[in-house]
Amino acid sequence: MAFAPLDPILHNQLRLAVMSLLVSVERADFNWLLEKTGATRGNLSVQLSKLKDAGYIKVKKSFKDNYPNTACTITTKGVDAFEGYVKGIRTYLDQEL
Amino acid sequence: METELTPSQSLQLIQDMVQQAKQSFQKSNFYFLLWGVLFALAGVVDHLLQRAGVQMHWVIWPAMGVIGGLVSGIHGAREGKRQGVMTWMDRVQMWLWGSYTITLVLLIVAAVSWGRDPNPFVLLLTGLPTFVTGALIRFRPLMFGGVLFWMIGLLSLFVLREYSSLVFAFALVAGYLIPGILLKQHEDGLRPA
Numbered sequence: 001m002a003f004a005p006l007d008p009i010l011h012n013q014l015r016l017a018v019m020s021l022l023v024s025v026e027r028a029d030f031n032w033l034l035e036k037t038g039a040t041r042g043n044l045s046v047q048l049s050k051l052k053d054a055g056y057i058k059v060k061k062s063f064k065d066n067y068p069n070t071a072c073t074i075t076t077k078g079v080d081a082f083e084g085y086v087k088g089i090r091t092y093l094d095q096e097l
Numbered sequence: 098m099e100t101e102l103t104p105s106q107s108l109q110l111i112q113d114m115v116q117q118a119k120q121s122f123q124k125s126n127f128y129f130l131l132w133g134v135l136f137a138l139a140g141v142v143d144h145l146l147q148r149a150g151v152q153m154h155w156v157i158w159p160a161m162g163v164i165g166g167l168v169s170g171i172h173g174a175r176e177g178k179r180q181g182v183m184t185w186m187d188r189v190q191m192w193l194w195g196s197y198t199i200t201l202v203l204l205i206v207a208a209v210s211w212g213r214d215p216n217p218f219v220l221l222l223t224g225l226p227t228f229v230t231g232a233l234i235r236f237r238p239l240m241f242g243g244v245l246f247w248m249i250g251l252l253s254l255f256v257l258r259e260y261s262s263l264v265f266a267f268a269l270v271a272g273y274l275i276p277g278i279l280l281k282q283h284e285d286g287l288r289p290a
Contacts (some may be wrong), residue, residue: 013102013110020111024118025184032181036117064178086111089104096104 006092009054010085014039014047019082022057022074030070048072056081122186123176124284125230128169128194129239129277133269135161140266147259190230197226214258216265220250220272227272236283242276 010016017037022028034044048070051057056078060071074082102110139161146154177183204222208215228243249268256264 011102011107016102016107016110017114020114021118024115025121025182026188027183029181032121035181036114085107089107092104093108 006088007081007085009050009056010081012047014043015051016085018044018047018051018072019056019074019078022072023079023082027071027073030072033072051078054081118182118184121180121182122184122234123173123180125190125234126277126281126284127172129273129280131168131172132165133273133277135165137266137269137274140262140264140269143262144260144266147262186233189233193226193229197222214261216261217250217253220246220253220265220268222250223268223272224250227276231276236276236280238276238279242272246272 010019014037017039018033021033021036030044030048033039033048034041037044039047048057048059052059054077056075058073058075060073062069062071139157142157143154146157201219201222204218205215208218224243224246226243227246228240231237231239231241231243246268249264249271253261253264253268
């Protein structure tokens with residue numbers, strides 16, 4: 001069966017990992033996401049921008065103890081997309097069995 | 098380059114990340130130990146000052162409250178920065194204990210203005226957030242601590258006022274300090290440094 005109907009924004013290892021983390025918490029800093037995903041700074045930065053452009057997350061940049069800090073939160077659109085994605089893979093797995 | 102995922106890999110990844118996020122809430126043993134020590138001490142000191150005939154014996158309570166508030170605030174801010182994440186559990190606990198503090202202050206003002214000893218009411222109220230926090234973090238000793246606050250609070254209504262501060266100190270040891278020590282062992286064991 002084709003895996004195409006799944007949301008292409010979420011069907012990526014790092015973006016899906018980020019969304020799975022953000023759906024479970026209220027707010028997360030860039031460094032926390034970096035630690036939990038084990039990604040590189042550059043890659044995480046790029047994937048966060050894609051999620052932000054899709055309207056799935058909100059990114060707030062500020063300064064914390066004189067260092068730049070990026071805080072991310074999931075949006076309602078992001079939660080809906082994530083739930084749709086999970087439903088999609090469940091359907092696929094059910095059909096596989 | 099983007100990594101393609103199979104559906105089962107996707108599901109596994111989601112489960113792993115959700116599990117990781119679940120383990121990220123702030124440790125709360127510090128607050129139970131801090132407030133347990135401060136107010137158990139306040140109870141004993143208040144009792145001794147009363148026996149010594151000191152008029153302003155009650156000053157120890159707001160003094161400990163201010164110290165505890167400052168230390169808690171600084172610790173909370175530092176932990177929040179270090180942790181880099183705010184979970185729903187952290188948020189619920191923040192609002193629970195925040196609203197408890199407001200109710201506590203109002204209750205003390207009300208009790209004092211009625212000429213009543215506030216200690217039994219404070220203990221009865223403290224049972225609620227202690228029990229709920231224990232239930233939220235699934236830690237039975239803390240739930241038991243909450244029940245002890247309710248029981249000792251009820252019993253302290255029938256204790257002579259001169260011993261009220263000592264009973265309060267005992268309740269803090271039983272309801273905060275002992276569960277706090279057990280919680281520290283539990284939390285340290287869960288997430289070794």
